[in-house]
Amino acid sequence: MTSTINDVARLAGVSRQTVSRTLNEPDKVNSDTLDKVMRAIRMLDYHPNVTARSLANRTIRSIGLFLPFSADQVRRNLFFSLISNTVCGSCAEHDFVLQLFASAAGEESGELFKRLYFEKRVGGLIITCPSVRTKELIDLLGQEIPFVLIGRPPAGLEAISYVDSDNVTAARIATEHLLQLGHRRVLLLNAPPTMTLAEDLRQGLREAIEAASPRDCSSDEAHATEATTDLTYDSAYEAAFASLAQSSRPTALVAADDLLALAAIRAAAQLGLEVPVDLSIVCIDHNGWGELSTRKLTYIESGSAQLGALAAAHLMSSITNQYRPTLQRVLPVQLVEGQSTAHPRDTFQGVNEK
Numbered sequence: 378m379t380s381t382i383n384d385v386a387r388l389a390g391v392s393r394q395t396v397s398r399t400l401n402e403p404d405k406v407n408s409d410t411l412d413k414v415m416r417a418i419r420m421l422d423y424h425p426n427v428t429a430r431s432l433a434n435r436t437i438r439s440i441g442l443f444l445p446f447s448a449d450q451v452r453r454n455l456f457f458s459l460i461s462n463t464v465c466g467s468c469a470e471h472d473f474v475l476q477l478f479a480s481a482a483g484e485e486s487g488e489l490f491k492r493l494y495f496e497k498r499v500g501g502l503i504i505t506c507p508s509v510r511t512k513e514l515i516d517l518l519g520q521e522i523p524f525v526l527i528g529r530p531p532a533g534l535e536a537i538s539y540v541d542s543d544n545v546t547a548a549r550i551a552t553e554h555l556l557q558l559g560h561r562r563v564l565l566l567n568a569p570p571t572m573t574l575a576e577d578l579r580q581g582l583r584e585a586i587e588a589a590s591p592r593d594c595s596s597d598e599a600h601a602t603e604a605t606t607d608l609t610y611d612s613a614y615e616a617a618f619a620s621l622a623q624s625s626r627p628t629a630l631v632a633a634d635d636l637l638a639l640a641a642i643r644a645a646a647q648l649g650l651e652v653p654v655d656l657s658i659v660c661i662d663h664n665g666w667g668e669l670s671t672r673k674l675t676y677i678e679s680g681s682a683q684l685g686a687l688a689a690a691h692l693m694s695s696i697t698n699q700y701r702p703t704l705q706r707v708l709p710v711q712l713v714e715g716q717s718t719a720h721p722r723d724t725f726q727g728v729n730e731k
Contacts, residue, residue, distance in 0.1 A: 380421035389417040436696055437500030439474040440464070440689065441493050445486065445506050448479045450609055455665040456634060456681065460505060460527060463685030471693050487513030494522045500696040503527060503688045507539075508571050523695045525688045525704060529573045538704040540687045542679035544574055544661065547710040548581025551631045551659040551677055554712055556589050556599055558720050560629035560657060563601045564620050566613055566637045570605055578633060578661065579603065602627065606637060613640035621648050621656070628655070628721040634662035638674055638717075653719035663713075673715035680708035 386393045391410060399406045399414040406414075417423070442464055444451050451457045461477060468475040476499060478489065490513065493499045501523030507514070509531045517524050518537070526539035548565070555563055565582050568575040582601050589599045604616035613636070620627060621644055632638040638660040645656045652658055652672060663676040691704040 380423040382423070384421055385414065385417045385423050388421060389413040436699075437497050438472060438696070439476060439499045440468055440692055440696075441476050441478055441490075441499035441502045443478045443486065443490070443502060443504045445480050445504075445508070446608070450607070451479050453610065454608060454634075454636065456662060457505070459664055459682055460685040463682065464503060464689045467686050467689035467693070473689075473693055485513070487516045490517055490522065490524070491520060494520070501525075501692045503685075503692060506568075506572050506574065507531065509573055509576065510571070523692060523701060525692050525695075527684050527688050529577060531573055535705075536703060538691060538701075540684050540691075540704065540706045540708070542662075542681055542684070542708045543710050544577035544679070545581040545584070547661050547677040547679055548578040548631060549585045550581075550710070550712050551661060552582050552585035552601070553589075554659060554675070554714075554718065555629040555631070555657055556585060558629075558657065558718060560721050561599045562625070562627040562629070563599065564617075564627035564630045565601060565603045566616060566630060566632045566641060567603050567605055568633045569607055574633070575605075578631075582631060606633070608633065608637070610636055610640045613637035614644050617641040617644035618647065621645055621650060629657040629718070630659075632658060632660040634664055634666075635660040635670075635674055635676065636664070636666040639666055639670060642670065653717050655722070657718040657721070659712075659718060670717075672717055675715040675718045676713050677710050678713050679710045683708060 382393055382396050386396045389396065391414060395406070395410060396414055399411055442461060444457050446454070465475050480486070490502055493502070503525055505527045507526045507528045507530055511531050511534055514530065514534055514537060524538070526537060527541065528539065529541050530537040530539050552563055563582070563586070565578060567578055586599050586601050602620065604620050606612040606616050613632070617630070617640060630641050632641055638658050641658060642652050645652055650656050658674065660674055660676045662679055662681055663674070664681060687706055695701045
């Protein structure tokens with residue numbers, strides 16, 4: 378038979394209201410009472426009803442995690458798995474329910490956000506991979522819906538709560554590493570242009586190219602090209618193949634994550650190019666796919682494993698405390714050298730010419 382809050386109260390020798398206060402506001406209960414109640418909960422294996430607690434406290438102990446991609450794209454991208462796992466762990470630790478939402482066909486995300494909140498299905502939202510568009514976020518602010526972004530907010534909305542890695546610096550130091558090795562033609566396999574991530578990576582690449590001295594790039598002017606992907610393996614393979622098949626191909630590549638880097642390695646191999654002898658590669662986000670590479674990838678450590686937990690902690694605090702300070706946390710990054718970068722060949726040789 379399932380234990381109830383009344384059973385806990387009887388065993389602990391306190392009132393039902395005291396048990397409720399211990400569960401919802403433990404900091405307001407003295408240590409003796411807290412110990413008695415928690416001991417009774419363990420003995421009875423009591424599990425509080427999260428929905429009932431939400432109704433009693435007029436809070437919705439449920440978080441919506443929004444992933445702006447199709448379910449198939451989410452399944453293939455380990456970054457989303459990493460974020461989902463860390464948010465789920467934080468929710469479980471604090472008796473919150475986590476609900477996942479991918480892009481809903483035929484429905485604007487802004488309308489989905491408002492519907493979920495006002496139907497009391499979620500108490501707040503974590504939105505990943507924010508768009509450069511601002512309308513949906515302005516709507517959330519206007520409706521006073523609690524939310525936090527994983528990723529930089531678009532220009533003009535810098536006061537929004539968010540957590541992110543320093544992607545501008547990540548792209549800059551990745552490019553600087555390649556320039557210092559002597560590369561002069563660098564390809565960026567970028568995220569979709571609608572994402573603020575794509576803007577940040579492009580800016581970091583541009584900063585490195587513009588700051589490069591003749592000494593950095595072997596007296597020749599460095600330049601960069603960009604190929605857009607939708608962060609899937611297939612799109613990255615096609616983009617990398619098209620760029621590497623050109624007569625004046627890049628000798629180095631910066632990939633938005635290690636899944637894209639693996640796709641570029643396959644494209645290079647199809648063209649008879651070897652990494653790093655013919656093509657050097659640095660990936661920005663090391664989320665797990667890189668472990669499948671036979672050669673250890675050079676990558677940027679971005680702390681992405683922390684993003685989900687930071688976002689969840691802030692949002693849960695905003696929901697339960699009804700106090701919504703702005704969180705703006707940008708995690709530092711650093712280059713981790715592997716085996717996928719090297720000096721370019723002294724004389725450029727075309728595809729299939731070794």
